Amino acid sequence: MLGIPLGLLIENAGEWLIHRYVLHGQGKRPDSIWAYHWHEHHRVCQENGMLDHGYQGWPLRWNTQGKEALFLLVVVLGHIPLLMCVPGYVAGMYVGLACYYIRHRKSHLDPDWARRKLPWHYQHHMAQNSEANWCVAWPWFDRVMGSRHEYPISSEEQLPIINKSLSMHG
Structure with a gap:
């Protein structure tokens, strides 16, 4: 029975690692295959208050949603x-991926x-940092790794878009 929680935990760890080191690390280089995340997705979210129209419709287009779905x-x-060796782990992984x-x-949307x-994700896109x-x-892994930063957000207001590092988009 440890397989399902282990799959969920490893999926969350993978989400954290890939987002931090691949999508933000490699993705900041304009020539990287991962550049779409930083140079498209983050820019669009900053310009549209978190809204990314690339997530409308099926993920069968070569845009942010399509690239994410392919990965x-x-x-x-x-x-x-x-699946045959550790079905609980794989089930946990698949549930984690689907929830993600x-x-x-x-x-x-x-x-x-x-x-x-998902205030942590909203804050990832809309906060200063x-x-x-x-x-x-x-x-979970943000808490384990000490990277969960909470910013106050009232229900009436949106965080100011002041992330200067996105200004390199032109």
């Missing part, structure tokens, strides 16, 4: 060989919902 599909396919995708997509239900709050679905 998640690769992770899903990579875990198929483990559903919650991430919804947060960028409904910023008010994100502000209330986007180099924190790496987790999307649950902030």
Whole structure:
């Protein structure tokens, strides 16, 4: 029975690691395959108060949502060989990936919902410091790694868009 919680935990750790070191680390280089995250997704969210229209419709386009869905599909396919050996772990991983995708997509289509239900992710995009709050679905690993930074957000206001590091987008 430890497999399912282990799969959920490892998915959250992977989410944290990939977001921090790949999407923000490599993604800040304009020539990187991961550049779409920083140079498209973050810019669009900053300009539109967290809303990213790239998440509308099916993820069958070569945009932020499509690239994210393709990466998640690769992770899903990579875990198929483990199904027979550790089915609980794989089930936990798949549930974690599904929760990640559903919650991430919804947060960028409904910023008010994100502000209330995923404040850590809303703050990642809309607070002064986007180099924190790496987790999307649950902030577990942000808490473990000390990268969960809370910023006050009232229900009537949006955090000011003052992330100067995004000004390099031109």
